[in-house]
Amino acid sequence: MKPLLGTFYLLGMLVPGWLGYDRSLTQQRQEVVDKVVSPWSILETYSYNRYHPMGEIYQWMSEIREKYTEVVTQHFLGMTYESRPMYYLKISQPSSNPKKIIWMDCGIHAREWIAPAFCQWFVKEILQNYEDNSRIRRLLKNLDFYVLPVFNIDGYIYTWTTDRLWRKSRSSHNNGTCFGTDLNRNFDASWCSIGASHNCESLTFCGTGPMSEPETKAVSSFIESKKENIACFLTMHSYGQLILVPYGYTKNKSNNHEELIQVGQKAANALKAKHGTNYRVGSSADILYATSGSSRDWARDIGIPFSYTFELRDNGTYGFVLPETQIQATCEETMEAVLSVLDDVYEKYWYTNSARKAKSTALVLGLLMSFMSLL
């Protein structure tokens, strides 16, 4: 199985990479190529404090699945423009309990390297601690985590081989003279109405139509198929230190806006308590800029109640090129924020039910007591 996987990785990685070969970045490409097929386990020495090329992330995913086989499964979502497979990891404690889904994706924009780093960190934290950490154990009783570590795989690879500050996908347009769609402008949420461009040259090119890109199609059709059960949709970006709620395409607010802000603010407070980092909370249109076709807005509009965009560190000092020395602190504080959101989501669906039962029992008892006293 492994040699087959290895060949598959090689094909998936080398062929497109060859086409984008750049002599001045020989060393980086060499890393990408070398790390693709490793007969040895990388999990033993995998550093979550470093950035990893896509080949290593693919390998990491399959080793995670093999090591934590009782709770982890790996699933195929679809193919990227350059024909690479998109996989998500499902973390689920087998039980007869009804479950709600928490979706997290990272790296929809290629240059935001800290985001895929956080997705990997998140998976590691859950899996290393779910057995003896009561908070995580509780969450896993009724929540399943679906994690897509890299959304824009072609773009991510491109930032390793050719252009560190590439943002979009690598789809070809205008007869091969222009590349890339901004995947976070490609969703069917007031598509291309504002804050996006019909011009392929633009970094906010919305694509040739809503959901025109294979990556967008892959994720959206999956989410659509599970939407009744998805309680929370988290999409991780950088930079800016923001927790964003809908909408970007209008200043109007979602019907649960107050609740989203409250939960978001609580998460920002938990984040700040860790290392003192300040995050602001608000709707995209209010505190960031107008955008249309974003995955978060689309998720909210199809009915997923808790839909957030996280813009991770920093505030512009290093921007997209966040030093590896900051990965740990960033991931630790972001973990606190995400767990805070998950606690709130959990309480909304399960604590409320049991609290309601307790309240109604108390009410009935109270009524009985007053009846008795009247007799």
Place this chain on the structure above:
Amino acid sequence: MQLRRQPLSAPRPGDTRPAAQRLAVPLLLLLALQGAAASGGPEDSGWLQDAEPSSRLLSQAARAALHFFNFRAASPSALQVLANVLDGRSWVNQKKEYKFDLVFTTEFYSAEEGEKRLGKCSAQVFFRNEKPRPAVNVTCTQLVKKERRQEEDYQLYKLMKQLKSPLNAVSIPDSHGYIAPSLRPIWDLAFLGSSYVMWQKSTPFLHYYMSQISSVKQWKTNDDAIDFDYTVLLHEFSTQEIIPCRIHLVWYPSKPLKVKYHCQERQTPEEASGTEEGSAVALTELSNF
């Protein structure tokens, strides 16, 4: 705070003032409107105060003010970045000119992890016709004593003089965000030069960050000053574009910074692309740019 409009006085019923007087007031107001553009008072010139200034707009104005401050201070060891806007008011008029009155806190650009000394600045920022290069009036509390700042600048200068040209660095920082300690002064000096460019290019709607130095063309230190010719990649936040700018600066500690730059704009909204000369001091000796 309610939106306040300057009412043009009109004759009210029962107004028995003579005609000449009724004319005088509107005439005076007209004169006030003409002349008040630069005087800054909120009550004149058709300025509408924003009842709820957007925090984003205030932050952008504060950043523009800080770019100007950093350029003027010309001190690579004491560069400041925006921490928080404490208080801000904004006005706009019919000519689409924007005015800001701000109080904000700052941090050291080169702050070590955990070092959190905050400075405080107050600034007035004026954008004409949504155009870049705002007029800035800014004062900041002294985070570091002048002597110490000059000493640290001089230390930086000595370190930089020891660096041999040609510098082999291609990208600073590298893809992983790493800056070799010996190259750190280069990054700081590049940020100083970029501050000038970012101030020049900031509008109420466009604001910039320095992403990476993509190449170093020239690094000379003859006749004492540091002569630095490099290309920097600026990140414009609202369009998400990466804009390469070729910058040529000359720096000597405690002297004003001399800068020339040329940015490659792919899309040209209102500003014309092309070479723009900068700096108040003539760069006659840098003729090979």
